[in-house]
Amino acid sequence: MVLLPRLSLLLTILSVFGTLCRANSSGSSSSTATESETATTNTSTTLTTLPIVTWKWHHIETPYLVALWVLVCWLCKLVVQLNTRLKSFFPESGLLIICGFILGGIVWGADKAQTFKLTPRNFFYFLLPQIILDTGYFMPNKLFFSNLGAILVHAVIGTVWNAGAVGVSLWGCWLGGAMGDLNIGLLQFLLFGSLLAAVDPVAVIAVFEEVHVNEVLFIWVFGESLLNDGVTVVLYNVFDAFVSLGGEKINAGEIIKGIVSFFVVSFGGSAIGVIFAIIISLLTKYTGKVQIIEAGFIFVLGYLSYLTAEMLSLSAILSVTFCGVCCQKYVNANMDEKSVTAVRYAMKVFANGSETMIFVFLGVTAIDSVIWVWNTGFICLTILFAIIYRFIGVFTLTWFLNQYRLVPIEVIDQLVMSYGGLRGAVAYGLAASLDETRIPEKNLIISTTLIVVYFTVVIQGLTMKPIVKWLKVKRVEPTDLKLIEKVNNRACEHVLAAMEDIAGRIGDNWWTRGWKRFEDTYITWFLMKPEARKNRDYLFSIFHKLNMEDAVNYVTEGEKRGSLGFLRSGEGTNVDFEKKHGMEFSGVMPDITSELDFGIDNVPVTSIRNPVPSVSLDIHEQDMKSMSEDFNAHHLLQQNLYRSRKNHRHKYSRSDFTINQSEDEVQEIFQRTMRNRLESFKSAKMGVTPVKKITKHPKPNHKVRFSEADSAYSGDGAAARGSPPVRNPAFMPEMDTPPPPWLTELPWSPTNLRRLAPLRLSNRSTDSFVMADLCVLSQHSYTRL
Amino acid sequence: MGSTSSTLSKIPNADELIQETGFTSAHLARLFERFEALDKDKKGYLSPQDFEAIKELALNPICDRIIGAFFSSGQEMLDFSSFVRILAHFRPIDNNRTKEPNSPDPINSRINKLKFAFQLYDQDKDGKISRNELLQVLRAMLEKQVTEEQLESIADRTIQEADLDRDDAISFEEFRKSLEKVNIDHKMSIRFLR
Secondary structure: OOHHHHHHHHHHHHHHHHHHHHHHHHHHHHHHHHHHHHHHOOOOOOOOOOOOOOOOHHHHHHHHHHHHHHHHHHHHHHHHHHOHHHHOOOOHHHHHHHHHHHHHHHHHHHHOOOOOOOOHHHHHHHHHHHHHHHHHHOOOHHHHHHOHHHHHHHHHHHHHHHHHHHHHHHHHHHHOOOOOOOOOOHHHHHHHHHHHHOOOHHHHHHHHOOOOOOHHHHHHHHHHHHHHHHHHHHHHHHHHHHHHHOHHHOOHHHHHHHHHHHHHHHHHHHHHHHHHHHHHHHHHHHHHHHHHHHHHHHHHHHHHHHHHHHHOOOOHHHHHHHHHHHHHHHHHHHOOHHHHHHHHHHHHHHHHHHHHHHHHHHHHHHOOOOOOOOOHHHHHHHHHHHHHHHHHHHHHHHHHHHOOOOOOOOHHHHHHHHHOOOOOHHHHHHHHOOOOOOOOOHHHHHHHHHHHHHHHHHHHHHHHHHHHHHHHOOOOOOOOOOHHHHHHHHHHHHHHHHHHHHHOOOOOOHHHHHHHHHHHHHHHHHHOOHHHHHOOOHHHHHHHHHHHHHHHHHHHHHHHOOOHHHHHOOOOOOOOHHHHOOOOOOOOOOOHHHHHHOOOOOOOOOOOOOOOOOHHHHHHHHOOOHHHHHHHHHHHHHHHEOOOHHHOOOOOOOOOOOOOHHHHHHHHHHHHHHHHHHHHHHHHHHOOOOOOOOOOOOOOOHHHHHHHHHOOOOOOOHHHHOOOOOOOOOOOOOOOOOOOHHHHOOOOOHHHHHHOOOOOOOOOOOOHHHHHHHHHHHHHHOOOO | OOHHHHHHHHOOOHHHHHHHHOOOHHHHHHHHHHHHHHOOOOOOOEOHHHHHOOHHHHHOOOHHHHHHHHOOOOOOOEOHHHHHHHHHOOOOOOOOOOOOOOOOOOOOOHHHHHHHHHHHHOOOOOOEEEHHHHHHHHHHHEOOOOOHHHHHHHHHHHHHHHOOOOOOEEEHHHHHHHOOOOOHHHHOOOHHHO
């Protein structure tokens, strides 16, 4: 197996590592002493001869260990990923924790003490910020903001409910004696409840990523896990302060201050995030000249926003989240494409790396006899209450929210949402940062938190996918859908998606429209580069890219043939759209050598066929059995039907990161639609019947106007020019009305390339930028309806 | 919302529409607002260009057909009641509606939903989905790397499976029968139009 060499590599590293630890543990105590000595005296030992090589462990100890740990954690991830069989049902995070156990065991064996723990400081300052920045930066904004109300309700009310209910119930059980003798009180129970209440974003992503749930459900859980930090920070600090104040000093004034601090912490944190987002966007507006490092600004400023909020004791997670959420649009518009790609990939690397390290360290930290205090009652009751109250909270709040929603959230989704309330490293971090002088049972709390975390991550993560599958598949699908059913299913999905778009979903309500207007007039002016503002339209940018490619192909074609004489032939400018789909849509000039495929035998654009069929189907086609034919058709359909929006995976994913995966499909579809429309538009202009007719309208008086525009153009239209076309009922042209606004409002079109284009064009030239020219010209020749 | 009644007053035959389509008045008001939002030139009716201006629609492989379904009888002006009537097809089926014996099926009944779907395939409205029409639909919905021969073989097999009277075309009855097992309500309903 491939696994063995990797495992042996890992084990050798670990053994080296183990010896280092042993050397370290004996050396660490002395190294601090020697360091102070060496600070005063340069050499502690007298040299007798020139040393060629010296052992400088204490100089590089800290960076070396850090780097080594990072390496080991990532190697664990590698090992985990290689074992695909196990990975298919066991969540990766669980496996990483187990690796952590193993590593912790090795360190423990070497040192008899856990020298490497997940300290709260390292966790909160070095491991968490990049993960949250990543989630904010890749957050699907539209989905997030449209569900913001529900998310906030769950984050705030749900978390408070969880914290209070768990704390109070545990206190009640303690009073009832279920936990034996503990030095603890109500306030400490509430503190414990508050640190355990929060759903953890890292764990949620890690588990939900492998389970593909629908968008709304995902964003609810995900958004809740991010936004509940505001509540968690407040509750934790408030109860921590209350514990130190002591029970007597808590009066109404303190409680009111607590409530006020919630608002200050949450809104303050978010405001800091927004301020930093503005700074980043403004900065990228002017970094056109330093494209190499403009990508780095995002990371530095994102990290600073985290630290700034932390410094002001506001919610750091909220700050970084909103920084990422708000800046993504402007930054992506302002920066060069290469920088955008660089930022995306780098973010993923950091976030993924940190997440791996967190889970491994969660495992390592457990192998430490100091912290383990086992109290069966406490632990079991905690788990029980955490789960029960989560379910109660989610169901109640969702029932309440469903009254105000047009699309009620189903019970199944609510179940998944409750079950997906995972606790993770944030809870552990908060537990580890408790002050043991004030909270004598700190170790018990740490142990319980760790057990809850393991339970949720491992067991709930393990069972999440089977439960989701089991709940959804209530009706067993027959293994063979008939072809017509498949086709119809997919067609219906497309129809539904279209109807939703037409009906405007929940509606273009006043808020979103107002915000869009405000944003378009003021904010983009302020934060975006002028060139970026023009290209904001997504469809336009695709159109633009296609035009660019066409232009390049056009020119290279011309050069290859020596002159542009080929354009005068009947073939016309048959730029082969099909070939483009293999190319990167990154605006890079396509390789000239790839154009050698273009030739005299260009496939005409109107046919949608790739001359090279896929290999696997060839094999099947040779097989004359009807069985394989059956398989062929089904297989073809399965593989090649365009996915509808309902089938698309949600856009956020930690590890599965492809830039153009569904964009290719989208571009194909878009291109085809555009081509159809332009074709029919053009043929309406030229008075030629389109090949595909969808609608038939009688077009009385537009022909004359079109011919005015034609006069600037080809002689081919001459036939249609002077004389009004014969109105043959079988030959009704498609669209004669002006092209859609997003075609005509092209700020520029490659008209300057027209000098390459001859005056005479053939009818079949559906070259997109020629079409663009047509539109640009024609918009001047008549008014819109 | 207080604006519902004012919006409703702007809609001609609001009560009739509510009765016919089954939408609530709040829904109708919201759809009217959407209609007005789509009608950018304030013409009072929608044209195909207004639909084409919906950006997400251009990313739909069968968008042209869907737009065509709205403008079915050849006109190019879509008024509000037709708009609503078509959207009414996608309301979830009301299971607890009492069936009066002589009233026509509600717009969102199973059979009407199927008719709507059938109409998307059958462009020339001859009551049958011919092989050619099926080919066109498949071509629109399949990715580019499927060759013409493969498309034709898929179309042939599809017709073969569904065609019972061997006339090489799928009539509405055959279409309906082949989709018996499919939960049409689930496939062709939009929850928020309830």
